[in-house]
Amino acid sequence: MTIVVPDNYHARKTLEENHITCIKQEQALRQDIRPLRIGFLPTEEQFMVEQINLYRPLGMSIIQSLPVMIDIIRSGNEEIQELLNADNLDGLVIVGSGLVEPEKDFRQKLDRKIVELRGTLPIMGLGYGALWMTELCGIGYQDLEIPRIGVWEVTNLANDHPVVGESDDLFCCPQVRRFAPWNDLLEATAADGKFRILCRSEGEPLIWDTDNGQWLMHLGNPEYTSSQMLRFSSHQDHFVGPKKFDPERPLNNWKTHRNDFFTHWLKYCYNYMNSTSQKG
16 A cells, blocks of 8 residues: 655655555655556645545555646646646546536636547546536536535446446445536436446436546545535535435545545556557
């Protein structure tokens, strides 16, 4: 369980307290297998602060990973283009809560680059990231009358899938969002074979993929902690639930799904990297 971070990384001690070995990039380069370079593209500034929640489940894998945080807000266009080069990454995670919609300039700066990466490396969208990726595939999203904030039970429909296949048949996952895809269109497109719906929550698609799994979209936020969910649920004007989350007893009942999901996605990235290198 190893993750590559600098010595001065602010959350290094917290990661190590969670039994995750932290090594420097120089140490990783001396080992037989180089770490996977996983880019993180936050759609909102808050995720730059809470990046440890993304690093922790990656560190649970036996596959070493080198997180690459892509700060769109503070980075110049040339730096962004360089970071989002397929030669520099083995996988990309687009992540954001479904409560905050990025500015148009943000999207316009990146839409073309994300489309260019399609088919060159595995890309996963979490929360708003899933909506963004789905929209790039031609299916937009709409505002919900009442934002969904809570933890819901999820039904796994894809036991043969390389990423979600090892999740339980029923598991819990947080949802924090005020948007939803046009589900009728998503269902119709899935019926045509362009998407595969992998998991449902209360009958609606929650996780789906396309391009033989290379584009994976998860509308929930499994990386959230119980303290984050407690903070979100305190805003009663944004709260629908609690379903599987009780603010009076805020327990994390989705940690296994979180770890399984990230671990198997990292394995998928590793296998994809090996298959493409053999072809080359």
